[in-house]
Amino acid sequence: MTMTSDFVEMKIPAEPEYVGVVRLTVSGIANRMGYSYDDIEDIKIAVSEACTNAVNHAYPEEEVGQVTVGFGVYEDRLEVMVLDRGKSFNFEEIQGKLGPVNSEKSIEQLNEGGLGLFLIESLMDKVEISGEDGVVVMMTKFLHRDGVEVDASKVSSSPQQ
Amino acid sequence: MNLQIKQEDQDNIHELSLSGEVDAFTAPQLREKLMPLTEKEGETIVVKLANVNYMDSTGLGVFVGALKSSKQNNSTLKLTGMTSRVHRLFEITGLDEVIDIEDVKGGSV
Numbered sequence: 001m002t003m004t005s006d007f008v009e010m011k012i013p014a015e016p017e018y019v020g021v022v023r024l025t026v027s028g029i030a031n032r033m034g035y036s037y038d039d040i041e042d043i044k045i046a047v048s049e050a051c052t053n054a055v056n057h058a059y060p061e062e063e064v065g066q067v068t069v070g071f072g073v074y075e076d077r078l079e080v081m082v083l084d085r086g087k088s089f090n091f092e093e094i095q096g097k098l099g100p101v102n103s104e105k106s107i108e109q110l111n112e113g114g115l116g117l118f119l120i121e122s123l124m125d126k127v128e129i130s131g132e133d134g135v136v137v138m139m140t141k142f143l144h145r146d147g148v149e150v151d152a153s154k155v156s157s158s159p160q161q
Numbered sequence: 162m163n164l165q166i167k168q169e170d171q172d173n174i175h176e177l178s179l180s181g182e183v184d185a186f187t188a189p190q191l192r193e194k195l196m197p198l199t200e201k202e203g204e205t206i207v208v209k210l211a212n213v214n215y216m217d218s219t220g221l222g223v224f225v226g227a228l229k230s231s232k233q234n235n236s237t238l239k240l241t242g243m244t245s246r247v248h249r250l251f252e253i254t255g256l257d258e259v260i261d262i263e264d265v266k267g268g269s270v
Contacts, residue, residue, distance in 0.1 A: 016185035023184070023215075041246055045217050052185040052219060115254060116218040122253045 006073040012051075014065040014084070019051045022069050029071050030078060033143060042123040043141050047080050049116035050137040054084035077125075077142045085134035163187065166194050174205045180212030183220035192223045199231035199238060206231060211242035211266060221256060228260055242266060 010025060012018035026047045030040045047069070054067045065084070072079035121127050126140040164187035167178040175198045183191060198206045206227070210216075224240065231238040241263045243251075248265045251257040 019185045020182065038246075044215070045250070048184055048217050052217070055185060115221060119218055119250065119253065 004075065008071040008073065009068065011066050011068050014055045014067050016052070016055055018067075019048050019055060022051050023048050025069075026071065026078075026080060029073060030141075033073060033078060035078075035141070035143060039141060039143075043078065043080070046120045046123045046139055046141075047082070049120050050080075050082035050139065053116055053137070054082055054135065057084075075143075077140050079138065079140045081139075082137045083134055084136075164190055166191065168194065173203060174207065176207045176209060178209040178212070182215040183213060183223070184215065184217055185219045188219035188223050191220070192226065195223060195227045196230060199227045199236055200234055201236065202234050204231075204234075204236040205239070206236060207239045207241060209242050210240055210247060211244070213243065213247055216247050216250060218250075218254075221250060221254060224260060225256065237261070239263060 008025075008029065010022065012022060023044050027040055027044050030043050035043065051067060051069065068081075068083040068085070070081040070083070072081070120137065120139060124139040125142050128138045130136045130138075164179060164181040164183055167180075169176045169178070177194060177198075179191070181187065195206070195208070198204060208224075213220075224238075228238050239261045242265075243262065244266045248257070248262065251260065251262060
């Protein structure tokens with residue numbers, strides 16, 4: 001297994017107007033990696049949902065915190081981490097701490113963004129959430145370079161009716 | 162990263178034409194326009210989504226709220242012309258079963 005990867009990190013103020021900036025960034029990264037149009041749109045929505053949750057729920061009204069977003073660019077996948085604390089994170093250390101989504105605590109924490117979390121899980125291949133020190137959402141989308149869609153239930157670009 | 166909302170009213174039919182992106186930043190704008198229309202008795206509200214190129218759960222949330230409010234007030238909410246991309250979100254969340262959606266556009270532009 002190769003460990004070769006690039007890592008991009010950005011920090012945004014925890015304000016809704018910056019969610020679109022993260023969306024543009026991830027769209028650029030995913031596009032460069034060669035994802036299909038539909039996959040890029042899925043990634044954009046999932047990453048926006050995680051950022052929206054962080055922006056809306058992480059900080060009390062009067063305090064403007066920061067949201068850190070990390071993009072792990074691998075040969076076969078894109079990993080995106082959204083952390084609702086303004087500090088930098090150690091990519092590998094946090095990777096070790098993440099557990100599966102269905103741990104009750106993390107669902108409860110993200111409860112108000114329940115629809116958003118549901119979409120993240122539906123649109124990405126793997127999602128993990130850790131609530132130990134702020135909330136970290138880590139999501140992975142695999143890159144299928146052969147052009148064959150693994151998930152046949154995806155909406156095709158042709159009209160259905 | 163913006164949303165334009167154009168409103169046209171004819172008798173008790175109100176049409177909102179949206180273009181741009183519905184996300185955490187722009188959803189409050191949409192809510193502000195849409196909710197008051199649903200709070201009147203016996204109105205029809207048609208939201209045209211053909212030019213919406215991005216939407217996420219914040220937009221779905223606004224439409225869920227508007228649907229509830231319109232039902233309480235015996236009004237009708239209709240969404241028309243959305244792209245299959247946007248429609249997919251309604252499908253995944255099961256909202257296509259409860260919201261009146263017409264004329265989904267096949268192309269994904």
